[in-house]
Amino acid sequence: MEPKACVVVYDAATDSYDVHASSQGMSMMLPNFAAITGTPIERIRLHAKDVGGGFGIRSQAYPEYCALMHAAKVLNKPVKWVGSRFETIVSDHHGRAAELKGELAMDRDGRFIGCGSTGSATPARTCRRRGRSSTRSTPRRMPSTCIASRRSMDATASR
Numbered sequence: 001m002e003p004k005a006c007v008v009v010y011d012a013a014t015d016s017y018d019v020h021a022s023s024q025g026m027s028m029m030l031p032n033f034a035a036i037t038g039t040p041i042e043r044i045r046l047h048a049k050d051v052g053g054g055f056g057i058r059s060q061a062y063p064e065y066c067a068l069m070h071a072a073k074v075l076n077k078p079v080k081w082v083g084s085r086f087e088t089i090v091s092d093h094h095g096r097a098a099e100l101k102g103e104l105a106m107d108r109d110g111r112f113i114g115c116g117s118t119g120s121a122t123p124a125r126t127c128r129r130r131g132r133s134s135t136r137s138t139p140r141r142m143p144s145t146c147i148a149s150r151r152s153m154d155a156t157a158s159r
Contacts, residue, residue: 003088004057006065007080010072016043017069023048025059032061037069057092064091 007020017039023029026046034041051058064081072079083091100119107113 003083003085004062004064004092005080005082006068007078008065008068008072009078010069010076012073012076014043016045017072018045018047019065019069020047020049021065022051023058024051028059029061033066033069036061036066039069057088060092062091 002022005022009018009020010016011018019033021029023046026048030041030044030046033039033044033046064083068079068081100117102117103115104112105114
């Protein structure tokens with residue numbers, strides 16, 4: 001479980017950013033970066049290379065990344081940040097008031113025949129959104145899966 005890390009390079013000539021971060025959700029991160037920093041989306045280039053396991057934390061525009069964007073612009077130098085494992089545990093959205101419950105159904109031979117989970121969390125303050133979502137999917141060789149989640153987000157960034 002690798003911690004988060006990010007490098008941001010600001011280009012003063014084009015007033016644009018190159019953000020290097022391990023991400024599995026670049027299409028979710030970019031609009032959030034734009035909303036939080038007030039930077040037009042076309043001036044933010046997100047680079048994701050060699051992304052390992054995400055376990056759900058690799059698609060957020062975390063506050064640390066936005067702070068790096070600000071620092072890179074102010075300093076006019078590339079800025080790098082690598083979080084410790086402890087920081088990852090306490091600051092990723094998994095560590096922000098999450099409550100998860102799961103169930104697993106098996107047949108007499110110990111094969112998984114179904115699973116379900118429910119949960120609620122207060123993720124990183126990344127965008128202004130409140131809602132509920134439910135996903136139903138069926139992994140290979142498992143006839144039934146149900147996942148439901150609730151989340152509430154508050155932010156000071158404008159829409």
